[in-house]
Amino acid sequence: MNLSEMVQAGLDRRSATPEQALEILRSPDEMTMPIVAAAGRLRRRFFANRVRLNYLVNLKSGLCPEDCSYCSQRLGSRADIMTYSWADPAVVDDAVEAGIAGGARRVCLVASGHGPSRRDVDRVSGLVSDLKTRHPDVEVCVCLGFVDDEKAATLHEAGADAYNHNANTSRSHYESICSTHTYQDRMDTVEVLKRNGLSPCSGVIAGMGETDEELVDVIWDLRRHGVDSVPVNFLLPFEGTPLQGQGRELTPQRCLRILSMVRFVHPDAEVRAAAGREMHLRTMQPVALEVVNSIFLGDYLTSEGAAGAKDLDMIRDAGFVPEGQTGATDRAPAEEPTEVPIRHRGIGSQLPVNA
Template sequence: MISLEALAEKAIRLEPLARDEACAVLGTPDDDILDVVAAAFRVRRHFFGRRVKLNYLVNLKSGLCPEDCTYCSQRLGSKADVLKYTWLSTEEAVSSAAAGIAGGARRVCLVASGRGPTDRDVDRVARSISAIKADHPGVEVCACLGLLSDGQADRLCHAGADAYNHNLNTSEATYADICSTHTFDDRVETVGMAKKAGLSPCSGLIAGMGESDEDLVDVAFALRELAPDSIPVNFLIPFEGTPLGEEWNLTPQRCLRILAMVRFVCPAAEIRIGGGREIHLRSMQSLALHVANSIFLGDYLTSEGQPGQDDLQLIRDAGFTVEGPASDDPDDTHHEGHHDLVRLRRRGAGTGEAANT
């Protein structure tokens, strides 16, 4: 038996958890889930108070990816019914980002399908970053474009990007089971390039792909070694027409234990609940906010989230406040224009790697 209170104290002191302690969190029974959440909340509250950071996805380029990641609706050979289109214009990207910012988003995530950007692609994204920052100087911009080549991270940083996202997704030992067109080390290298260029590193995982507890702990420990500032925890959305389309093996309690384990392993990192929270956490989403301090607002890349106003209501009902650049008032969650997020359904308006890319 583990002492959850002792783990919380250890995490608050930034003492590294041992592997057996992390595995023990995942092995706690469902009857103890409220104890797990309460202990993780102590850590979350110590580092982040009761603030919730809102993030918003802009899907710059959708579908037709040459990579074969088994979880992804945009993969090579995918038969999933998703939007497919080439790059949004700078004006379209800025307009989509503005809708999320009006709803309270503090960070805009610009995402494009594909193995990685060409130099021309980087120039295109750089223009969108510069335009968004010019219109909304207090908003963070994160790029998620796949594997980077030499110098590309520096150019994104020069354009005004604050962060770069590239998820590890699963353990090194099982990575080849979910992808054959690139490697775990390729992903680690890209995160390293982003850090070296001065971009805030963002890297996380996808749970629910048939992995073991040991795999989840392995990827959490690999993330701890990389030391990303933010860690998206995604829950597999089993898209029909993909190899993992029948992989429904998560429960709300399992999702909460995974979030808590990551919080204990990486206590001071922003833990973001990514794709799949609505379908896997369901009525327990508010409990997850006691562990994680960040969510995506509205939709993901190729899947629907819940309406933006429902996300804001969820935060208020759970007793949390929205963190954002628009106001110094911690209770200011009513940003003008948030009703535009009731249901955004236009080309490129965020439908995620936040939802299995």
């Protein structure tokens, strides 16, 4: 494996080849840190010492008709999660303000389901418009499932900057994970987003029984589709879902190689260490910041993440600076973080909602 050659290609905004990507995944553990160091050169070339903080707000939890095997919100799930319909706008506002006070530069508004109705789109568009009026410098990413051109255009006109619609796994593995929609359905939606001015955010879940070739295939396909942001999730094997007990191969070393592989294929894109980083990277989370330039602050949809203040300490201690704070280009010490009251799962674990 010629890391110098791969770094030079990345600096020229060229992707590692599928063969090189496979070499990274299959490298022995003792090669992990040299690979991370090489991938870090690309991360610092395009993103310096900045870390983008994303904050997730769960507008609607559970009650989903899709049967995605990894998901605690899936049809027939027996996972012990909060289920609720649309949250009260005032509760959403409180959650958004908490995330922004903690340093989030992108707020992600997420709702379970196959896709939104016209009424749902209007509801979320109102939330987006209000948020952008109060915080014009904060990016808004929406994740509502499958949308058509009209719905995507409406969200963009309301002020949404980006839309998350993960590929999750490769085309060849997709039928093993989900039967209620196809991989092509997801890729078609990514194209809808691009046509309507929404920055496409689409990533994967590693640890679902996919082969190395399948993992490389989906990461490369996302590059071909020109996604701007690639969240890398590591399977959280919820009890009560078909994939409970899987993902044992996700050692910290393996996770770092997966993140590095994604960076080499997407040298100039946002790469995010998303759900499962706490469980699978464990004490190696600060090392992952050498490769990724984006993380979630606080909790995820139906599972707890690290406390927001703990994440901020990790970023600062590793020598990085949250995007938008002093020192985000010259590596000066970060400002002292605001106390972060972020410990709810999205917004549904303790707060009232509307049906």
